[in-house]
Amino acid sequence: MKNKKLAFESLRTVLAVAISLVIALVTILLVSDVPGVALKAFLFGPLDSMRHFGNVLEMMIPLIFTGLAVGIMFQADQFNLGAEGAFFMGAVVSSFVAILWPMPAFIHPVVTILMGGLTGAVFCGIPALLKVKWGASELVSSLMFNYIAFFFGLYLINYFLRDPNAGAMVSFLLPATAKLPVIIPKTRVHFGLIIALLAVAAMYFFNYRTRWGYKNRLTGFNSLFAEYAGIKTAAVVISAQLIGGFIAGAGGSIELLGLYRRFSWTAQLPGYGWSGVIVAILARRNPAYIPLAAFFLAYLRIGADLMSRQSDVQNEIVAIIQAVMIILIAAAGFLEKAQYKMVFRDATKNLPKADNTAQEVEG
C-alpha cells in the first residue's frame, strides 16, 4: 500500500509537469510565426553546445541551495519564505567580507561563504523567533522581511561599497582571492556545484539519519505529538529556520563568488528564493530529489532564454509552465478521483461476498 501511494504521488508530479509542458508547447505553437525554430530552441537549445549546457548547470547551483533551504523549513512545517532575502543578504555581507577583509586564497572564500551563511541564518531566524515568541505568522513576516532585506542591502552597498567609477550602482571589484574556480572548461560552471551536491548529501543524511533530523520531521508532521513525546518543538522550529537561512545565505554568497565580478543585484531581488519554493515543492520534501528538480527548472529557464533570443517567443513562457505545474501539484483534488478509484478497487478486490446466510426472523 505504501509503495503504491508513493508511486501515485510520483505519477501525479510527473503528470503535472507533463501537462504544464503541453500547455506551454501549445501556447508557443499558437503565438509564434516560427514555431519550429522556437520549439527547437526551447526543448533542445540547452543541449546544442557545451556553453549552453554549462548555463543550465550554473543556474542549477543557486536553485539547489534555495531549494534545500526552503525544503528543510517546509519539513518542519514552517512556511518561511525568507530564503529570498537570506540569499540576497548573504551575498551583500559576502561582498563586504570579500572586498574589505583581504585574506589568502582558499581561506578567503571559505570565510566569506560562512559569513554569508550566518547572515542568512540570522535573517530567517527573525521570523522564526517572532513566531515562537508572539505567534506571528512566519509566512507574513518573512515575506515582508524580504523587502527590508532588499532596501537595507542596497543602502549598505550604495553607501559603503559602491564603486564611483563603475557608472552604475555596483560594488567594487571582488578580489581574485575570494573567487570560486571554474571546474568545467569552456563554461562558467564553478566549484559551487560541488559544494551544492555535498550540501544535498549532507541534508539527506541530516533528514533521515540524524537525531536532529528526526525531531525536525516529527515536529513537521505533527507538532502536538512531538510536544507530547517530550520534544521542545519551539527549539526545533527555530533551528530548522536557522539552518534553512544558513543554506540560503551561503548559496547567495557562492553565487556571487562563482559568477560575478561585482555585487550588482541592485535593480531587484535576484529571485532564487522564490524559485527555491518551486524546487522544494517539486522535490516533495526529499533532499535527494532537489538536484533533479533544480536541474529541471534550470533547463526550462535556459531553454526559454535561448528561445527568446532565436525566435519571437518571450521567455516569460516559463512563468506559465511554473504556474500550471505548481497549481496542479499543490491542488489536493488533482487526480483525486483516479486515486480514489484505485483505492476502491484495491479495497474491494479481496472482500468476502456479502453474507447471504443472514436470515430475517419474522415475528
Place this chain on the structure above:
Amino acid sequence: MHDAALLTMEKITKVYPNGIVANNEVDFSIRKGEIHALVGENGAGKSTLMRILFGLEESQKGRILLNGEEIKNDSPHIAIANGIGMVHQHFMLVPSLTVAENMILGVEPKKGLRIDLQKAINETRALAEKYNLSVDPLAKVQFLSVGIKQKVEILKALYRGAEILILDEPTAVLTPQETKELFLELKLLKDQGNTIIFISHKLHEVKELCDRITIMRNGQTKGTFNTSDVTPTDISRLMVGRDVILEVEKDPAVPKEIVLSVKDLVMANNLGQKAVKGISFQVRKGEILGIAGVEGNGQRELVEGITGLSRISHGEVSIRGEVVNKKSIKEIRKLGTCHIPEDRMTYGVASEMTIEQNVLADKFDSKEFTGKILTKPKAIRNLSQKLVEEYKIKCSSPLQEVGMLSGGNIQKVVVAREFSSKPLLIIADQPTRGIDVGSTEFIRNRLVELRDEDSAVMLVSADLNEVLELSDSLIVMYEGEITAYFADASKVDEEELGLYMLGIKHQTPEEIGGVVYEK
C-alpha cells in the same frame, strides 16, 4: 411480511479514501413506527451506514428506497426534506445561543425581515410539551447538561419535520438515570408514530428498548431479528463472531508505595475557567486507580496537568517523591511516566510517518537508538519488529504509514510505544475508546499485567464497564471535583456510580480523603 418496509437501504458499499471498507453490500430495512436497533462493535460500520442515510457520506454502490421510491440523499438538507433526522454523538449546537434560537437555525420563522423569536419560543414550547421533552426555550445551551442538550438535539430534528430519527450512540454520554429518562421519551415518540434507529453496542439497552435489531460486523449485516427472539448471548456472538465476554481476569491488587501524589490541584481550561477544583489523590505501585465520570468534568485537564502538557494553576503534583509542577514533559517522562492520550490522532501519532518512526518518538534520544548525532537503524528496526510482533499490530511491515492502519492498530502502536519504555506510572486516558474488541481485550490485559509488574496505573475512562472491570479502587469526578472514592471497585454498583457521576450524591470529605494514603 405483514409490515411493509418504510425505508430500505440496498447493497450499500462505502470505501473511505484511506482504503478502509466501512460498508460491504449492506442491506438494511426498517418499518414504520418501530424502534430499530443497529448494533455492532466499534468500526463495524454502523455510523457510516447512518451517515450515508443522512447524506453526510456518499456511497459508491447501492440505493436507498423510501416508501418504495428511490431517494438520493446527497446532503443532509435533502435527507431532512425526506423526513430523516439525526442526533449525532457529538452535539451540533451553538453554545452561546438559547435553546429556541438553536431550534430555528436555518429555518427561522420570519416576521417581515426580522426573525420571529416569540414564535420560535412558542413552537419550541409546544413541541417540547407534545413529546414530553422538558426543556426551557430561553436557556442558553452552554449552561445545559449533556442530557438536556441531547433533548434539544432531538427536538431540533423533530422541528425540521423528521419522522425517522437516527440516534448515534445516544447513551454513551449519559448516566444510567438520564438513560432511563431518554428511553421513556423515545417510547413516547414511537407511540406518536415516529420511527427510530437506535445505534448502540450496549445489549441490555437494546433488549429493553427496541422492537427489532440489525447486527453488523466487519462492514456487513449479520441479520435482522425481533429483539424478543434473541438473547444477549446470541447478539454478542453475531457481533463479534465468537463468544467473548469482556471480563478481565485479575488477582487482587497488592498496592505498595506511593508513586503519584496529587495535592490540592487546580487546573484552568483554555477558557480560563477552573476545570479541576483543588483535588487530592494518590496512586500506588501495583494498583489501578480508576477515574470515572461523564466526559468533560475535568479529566482531560487533570491528565494534562500530571503529564506536563498544561501548566498547573495551583497545588502540587509529585511523581516518585519529586514535585513535577515546573518540570518539562521530557523530565516527567524520564521519571518513568507514560501517557496514553485521549485523542490518539492528535497527540498519539504522526499519521504520515511509519510505525517504526512512531514507536521511536519518546526514546529516539536514548543511547540504545542514537549515538551523539546519528541514529542506529539496526537497533531501531529491531525495536519496531519486536513491538509489532509483541503487540500483534496488523500491518504489512513496520515501515507502513500509521495512517493506513485501522483505529485499533493505531492505538496499539501508541500503547506499544508507551509501554515499551518500562513505565513506573501509566496515565491511561480512554485507552480503548473506539477500537475493536480484540484490541480492547489486548490492551486491558496488558494494563493488568503491567500492574502486576509493579506499575502504578491511573485509568481515566468514560466507559463504565471499563473502569469497573479494570480498576482496583475508584474515584468519581464531577465538575472538577471528586465526589466519591471506593477503595474496592468490585463492590461498586453501577446505579450508585451514576448518582455520583451526576453530582446528585456526594460523599463526605472524610470518605473522599481515603484516597490520600499518606499526608
